[in-house]
Amino acid sequence: MTASDQSGAEGGLDPRSPLAVRGLTVTYGEKPALFSLDATFPAGRMSAIVGPNGAGKSTFLKAALDLIPRVSGEVTVFGRPVDQVRDRIAYVPQRASVDWDFPTTAIDVVLMGLYGRLGLWRRITGGHRDQARACLDRVGMADFADRQIGQLSGGQQQRVFLARALAQEADLYLLDEPFAGVDAATERAIIDVLKSLKDEGRSVIAVHHDLSTVPQYFDHVLLINLRRVAEGPIAEAFTPETLTKAYGGRLAATQLDRLALSAS
Ligand code: ADP
Ligand code: MG
Numbered sequence: 001m002t003a004s005d006q007s008g009a010e011g012g013l014d015p016r017s018p019l020a021v022r023g024l025t026v027t028y029g030e031k032p033a034l035f036s037l038d039a040t041f042p043a044g045r046m047s048a049i050v051g052p053n054g055a056g057k058s059t060f061l062k063a064a065l066d067l068i069p070r071v072s073g074e075v076t077v078f079g080r081p082v083d084q085v086r087d088r089i090a091y092v093p094q095r096a097s098v099d100w101d102f103p104t105t106a107i108d109v110v111l112m113g114l115y116g117r118l119g120l121w122r123r124i125t126g127g128h129r130d131q132a133r134a135c136l137d138r139v140g141m142a143d144f145a146d147r148q149i150g151q152l153s154g155g156q157q158q159r160v161f162l163a164r165a166l167a168q169e170a171d172l173y174l175l176d177e178p179f180a181g182v183d184a185a186t187e188r189a190i191i192d193v194l195k196s197l198k199d200e201g202r203s204v205i206a207v208h209h210d211l212s213t214v215p216q217y218f219d220h221v222l223l224i225n226l227r228r229v230a231e232g233p234i235a236e237a238f239t240p241e242t243l244t245k246a247y248g249g250r251l252a253a254t255q256l257d258r259l260a261l262s263a264s
Pocket of ligand 2: 058059176
């Protein structure tokens, strides 16, 4: 076996990492949205992807999942190409990007999460409905199982989509701004569920908007703004210096002081 065989076809990206990328470049037309990005997320941890609006955070998740094409770069999920491990990944897209008018109930949305594991040809049984109900219960939505999804509040819709992700029993959970536009009770419910996933040994990676809760919620952070600005454990990578680099003048000094205090 040669050295290159040992490092594998994906160029030596860490095979233990639930998501590792190297040299990821994505453009929309001529305009780059991500440029030569490297990242290695740790297994069994909660990681945040942080950066200003338009930094390329959603683009990163979509490109990592092969939902949009990349110009260049390598991506592995647990050391494998994404296509070989799709059944180990659950993705909760940004809520604003979902069409909420489709006529379906909360429990049907969760059952969609089960289809991936069952295969479409398998009949949905009472047992599957019980499993779906248990997932709704875990996010505090058991009483809303038969509600039309379009009739739920933003926070309730977000909980239902998290329940669908739970039904997938994935090893890697990718969420795009799961707390955007939700009430405080929903935020707490979601963070509790994400922490329980971590306690079960699963890996969670979330695009996160609220800088003030990064140190409290997450173990690891990737700061981006078109390029990687910093990556690592919160104490090392989430500092006034790295934040200033990522956000430029957009963060006030008082904000930075407060963040530095909460991170230490
Ligand atoms: P973030 O999630 O960090 O706010 P995005 O990944 O959504 O940023 O977008 C990064 C950049 O790419 C932005 O400038 C955005 O306007 C642009 N962009 C995103 N999606 C598209 C698209 N489908 N077509 C053209 N430009 C896009
Ligand atoms: Mg986004």
